[in-house]
Amino acid sequence: MKPVLELEHINKAFGGVIAASDVTFSVMPGEIHGLIGPNGAGKTTMMNIISGIYKADSGKIFLSGKSIAEMPAHRRSVMGIGRTFQSPRLLKGANIRDNLLVGTDVAQDMGYAKSFFSRRDRAFEKELEEYMEIAGFSIDLEDDISKLTFGQRKILEIIRSLLANPKIMLVDEPAAGLNENEGENAMALLRLVASKGIAVLFIEHAMHLVMNTCHQIEVLNFGKIIASGTPQEVSNNKEVIAAYLGRADDD
Amino acid sequence: MKLIQKPLRRFRVSTLLLFALVLLCAVLVPQLFSGYTLKVINLSLLYGIMVLSTVIVLGMGGQMSMANVAMFGLGAYVTANLCSSHMGIKNFNTLLALVISVVGVGLVSFLLGLLLERLDGTFFTFATIGVVQVCAAFFSQYRPLFGGPDGISGVAKLELFGFKVEDYKSWFYVLVFFLLVVGAFTARLKKTKFGRSLFCIRDNKTAAVTLGVNVFMTRVYAFTIQGIICGLCGALYAFMNGYVGSTMFTFTKATDMMMMTMIGGLNSIAGSVFGSFVVTVLPETLRSLQSYLRLIFGVIVVLLMIFMPTGLAGLASSTAEKAGRRLRKAKEKKSEARQP
Numbered sequence: 001m002k003p004v005l006e007l008e009h010i011n012k013a014f015g016g017v018i019a020a021s022d023v024t025f026s027v028m029p030g031e032i033h034g035l036i037g038p039n040g041a042g043k044t045t046m047m048n049i050i051s052g053i054y055k056a057d058s059g060k061i062f063l064s065g066k067s068i069a070e071m072p073a074h075r076r077s078v079m080g081i082g083r084t085f086q087s088p089r090l091l092k093g094a095n096i097r098d099n100l101l102v103g104t105d106v107a108q109d110m111g112y113a114k115s116f117f118s119r120r121d122r123a124f125e126k127e128l129e130e131y132m133e134i135a136g137f138s139i140d141l142e143d144d145i146s147k148l149t150f151g152q153r154k155i156l157e158i159i160r161s162l163l164a165n166p167k168i169m170l171v172d173e174p175a176a177g178l179n180e181n182e183g184e185n186a187m188a189l190l191r192l193v194a195s196k197g198i199a200v201l202f203i204e205h206a207m208h209l210v211m212n213t214c215h216q217i218e219v220l221n222f223g224k225i226i227a228s229g230t231p232q233e234v235s236n237n238k239e240v241i242a243a244y245l246g247r248a249d250d251d
Numbered sequence: 252m253k254l255i256q257k258p259l260r261r262f263r264v265s266t267l268l269l270f271a272l273v274l275l276c277a278v279l280v281p282q283l284f285s286g287y288t289l290k291v292i293n294l295s296l297l298y299g300i301m302v303l304s305t306v307i308v309l310g311m312g313g314q315m316s317m318a319n320v321a322m323f324g325l326g327a328y329v330t331a332n333l334c335s336s337h338m339g340i341k342n343f344n345t346l347l348a349l350v351i352s353v354v355g356v357g358l359v360s361f362l363l364g365l366l367l368e369r370l371d372g373t374f375f376t377f378a379t380i381g382v383v384q385v386c387a388a389f390f391s392q393y394r395p396l397f398g399g400p401d402g403i404s405g406v407a408k409l410e411l412f413g414f415k416v417e418d419y420k421s422w423f424y425v426l427v428f429f430l431l432v433v434g435a436f437t438a439r440l441k442k443t444k445f446g447r448s449l450f451c452i453r454d455n456k457t458a459a460v461t462l463g464v465n466v467f468m469t470r471v472y473a474f475t476i477q478g479i480i481c482g483l484c485g486a487l488y489a490f491m492n493g494y495v496g497s498t499m500f501t502f503t504k505a506t507d508m509m510m511m512t513m514i515g516g517l518n519s520i521a522g523s524v525f526g527s528f529v530v531t532v533l534p535e536t537l538r539s540l541q542s543y544l545r546l547i548f549g550v551i552v553v554l555l556m557i558f559m560p561t562g563l564a565g566l567a568s569s570t571a572e573k574a575g576r577r578l579r580k581a582k583e584k585k586s587e588a589r590q591p
Contacts, residue, residue, distance in 0.1 A: 051461050073460035081461075089458035091450045093518070098447060105444045106463040112472065115444035164462070 002065060004029045004080075004167050004199045005050065010059035012042075012049055012223070019045040020056070021223040027168060027216075030197045032190060034210045034231075037220035038244050043203045044086075046220070047170045050201070051083045052076045064167060078109050080167030086176060088157040090145050097141040099156065100124065103163030124163050131159045134192055136185045151182035158189055162198075169193060171202040175209055187213050207245070211235065219244060269521050277427050281420045288535070289419040293491065295531035296426040297484055299524035302511045303430075303437045304480035310518035311446055312473045313453030317505040318367075318379040321386035322360055322478040324500030326352045326485020331403040331495040332396065345410045345490065352486035353479055360478020364471035383502050391497035402496030409490035422491050429487065433480055434520050440476075449473055513552050515562050522564025 003026035012020040019042040027033045035043045048054040050061060052073030061069045068076050077083070090099045104124045105115070125141075132139065135155045139148070148156060154174065161169055171190065175183035187209055190200050194215075204210050210217065211231040219227040219240045227237040234240055284292060301319060308316045332338045333348040367378050390397045397403070409416040409425070416425050440446045448469045451459035459466055489495050507530055515526025534544050559566055 053457055053460065072465075074463050074465045077461050077463040083461040085458065089455045091447070092454050094447075094450060098442075098450075102447050102451060102462050105447060108444075109463070110444060112443070112445040112448075112469075116439065118443075120442070 001028060003027060003062075004064055005201070006060075006062040007046075007050070008060040008062075010046070010049060010061070011057045012045060012054060013057060018042075018223045020049065020059075023059070023220075023223070023225055025218050025225065025228060027199045027201055029167070029199050030194050031215045032194045032200045032202070032213055034214035034217040035201060035203045035220065036205075036207075036210055036217060036234075036244065037226075041220040042223040043220055044172060045223075047083070047172055047201070047203065050076075051081055051170055077106055077164070080165070082161035082164050082166030082169040084154075084157045084161050084169070084171050084174065086173045088150070088153040090153055090157060090160070092145070095142050095144055096139050096148070096156070099145050100128065100141070100160055100163055103160035106164035127163065128159065131162060131189065131192070134185060134188045135159065136181070151178040154178060155182065155186055155189065158186065162189075162193060166198060168199040168201060171200060173203050173205065175204055175206050183209060273427070273431070277424070281423050285419065289423060291532055291535045292528075293419060293422050293426055295528045296423070296430055296524075297488060297491070298508070298511060298527035298531055300426070300430050300433050300487075301481055301484045302508060302515070302523040302527050303433050303520060304477040305508060305512045306437055306518060306520060306523050307440065307449070307480075308473050308477045309512060310516075311441065311449040311453065312470060313449075314372075314470065314473070315376045315509075316379045316474065316477060317376065317502070317509070318360075318363070318382045318474075319477055319481045319508055320500050320502070320505040321379075321383045322356050322481035323485045323488070323504075324386055324390055324497075325359060326356045326482035327489040327495045327499070328390065328397050328403065328485070329355050329482075330486040330489040331398075331406050334407040334489070335403055335405045337398060337403045337405075343407075345407055346412075349409070349483070349486045349490075353482045356482025356485065357475055357479040360482075361471065361475040363478075364474035368467055368470040368474060380502065380505075383500075383505050387497060387501050390500055397497065398495075400497065402494060404494040406489045406493050406495065408493075409487075416490065426487070429483065430524065433483075434524070437520055445469070445472070510548055510552055513555060513562060514548075516564030517560075517562060519562065519564030522562050522567075525563060 005027040007026070008024050010020050010023040012018075023046065025033075035046060037043055045054065049056050052068075052071065052075075056069060059069070060067060063076070063079055063081065066079070068079060068081075071079070091102065101121060101124075104121055108121075110118065135152075137152055137155075139152075139156075145153065145156075154177065158169075158171065158174060161171075169190075174186040174190065178186060183206065190202065190213060193200055202214075214231055217228065217231055217234045218225055219234055219237070221243045226243060227234050227240045229237075235245065280292060281289065301323060304319055305316075308314050329352040330348050333340055333343045333351065334345055363382065367375060367382070370378050391400055393399065394401075411425070414421075416422055448459065448464040451462055451464050452466050452469060456466055488499070511526035511530045512523055513526070514529055515524065516522030530548065534541065537544065540547070555562060561569075
């Protein structure tokens with residue numbers, strides 16, 4: 001099996017601050033890949049580089065074997081890179097249906113003119129039902145998005161990204177600000193994503209969620225990968241313990 | 252637990268009411284009003300169409316463009332040049348002139364959009380103000396194309412499929428027709444990928460690009476649509492007025508347009524038409540307060556922006572929503588009381 005995402009020697013600096021230094025790793029289809037590290041380690045910057053919001057100073061990025069380093073962000077999204085944010089970025093003053101349709105718009109990749117004359121899309125509702133079963137709350141598609149709680153909006157953002165039919169999803173702190181139950185639901189959703197063969201690269205600070213969910217983990221510190229491997233390997237790595245996880249007797 | 256509460260086919264009372272109101276107005280207004288009053292009402296309808304273009308660019312796309320007045324002027328002058336003796340052209344087909352004006356201004360807007368949409372926020376707005384000023388200077392000074400300070404007079408009457416649109420009553424119907432067409436187009440746009448892309452850009456540009464939205468080109472298209480609508484209004488104005496003068500296309504007019512949008516509601520189709528009606532018709536009915544009108548409108552806009560940023564349409568819809576909620580609660584209480 002070929003990796004869905006490959007990063008080769010990615011470098012990025014903001015003035016004198018190094019956000020990524022010679023970062024190289026790959027993500028396989030259906031794999032849940034964690035990106036952890038202390039605050040300011042360059043995790044979100046890495047996601048921004050992959051999704052095309054930032055341009056890497058040097059290095060290569062491949063999506064399903066195709067070089068995307070020079071591709072604009074909106075094309076990368078259509079190519080199959082989904083993205084969610086620490087704070088959900090949904091359409092304000094719009095209903096839940098319109099918010100979800102933004103995701104299906106990416107999947108359909110239809111021109112504006114064609115979309116003007118096409119009929120209302122309801123095909124996604126079946127797929128949505130499957131996701132809502134795991135999300136653990138009910139919605140009325142005609143409700144305004146503001147009627148959802150913060151946690152529900154975060155989960156809905158993941159679902160919106162899923163409806164875009166991605167090859168890989170970049171999920172930034174899915175459990176941050178969520179209660180325990182919602183956090184578990186968000187993780188269950190990511191497991192479902194992976195079971196469909198979609199790769200997941202996610203940032204998370206709640207270590208129990210990372211360790212229980214990820215197949216592979218990359219640990220970043222000052223823009224550099226200091227360790228990579230399975231949760232077991234990473235949690236036993238001395239450098240990771242010193243830089244991020246802390247020593248056992250610290251507890 | 253039901254996972255997705257299937258959307259109820261909500262009875263869209265507001266849409267039906269609006270449609271009934273438009274129909275009622277279309278029947279009653281020409282019977283009740285005539286002469287100058289009807290002319291002012293027609294002008295407010297024309298501005299209403301123009302303000303709809305602001306709903307697309309500002310309300311949906313979040314970009315404040317003042318260039319609508321410049322495009323309005325260009326449309327008017329293209330029509331005036333083709334359908335008057337100013338350029339020595341005789342008996343030019345008026346419907347063709349209308350189409351040429353719309354397409355021509357659309358093309359100019361597209362090219363201008365390619366240039367201006369590289370700018371963001373305030374810088375974009377300032378650049379569009381510059382466009383208005385440059386165009387206003389050309390309109391008032393360049394005689395060969397725009398007639399200079401004298402403008403262009405003697406524009407032929409619009410002929411639509413053998414029917415000459417001459418009197419105010421006929422113009423009223425023509426303008427209601429175009430208002431409905433542009434209104435329906437704008438409403439449809441909101442529910443398409445283009446509308447959603449514009450909303451994405453307005454709410455968060457970074458999120459928009461990660462959702463496959465080409466921010467630059469989407470904005471250029473929105474700017475072009477604004478130009479097309481304003482070009483249409485310009486052409487209609489030239490035919491309706493018979494004369495095109497530069498004083499109609501100044502920065503002051505652009506601020507009037509913005510006021511119409513703000514009073515009605517940035518994102519409301521019905522609201523913007525209402526806003527244009529208030530700003531155009533009110534000064535005529537309150538002639539005694541003429542010197543204070545700008546002051547009054549200014550205060551209204553400031554108060555609206557502080558207390559009601561969604562404009563009067565926002566107030567109407569939130570009031571309707573509250574009333575609906577009360578009605579639902581009352582029904583629920585009633586049904587609870589009936590249960591033994």
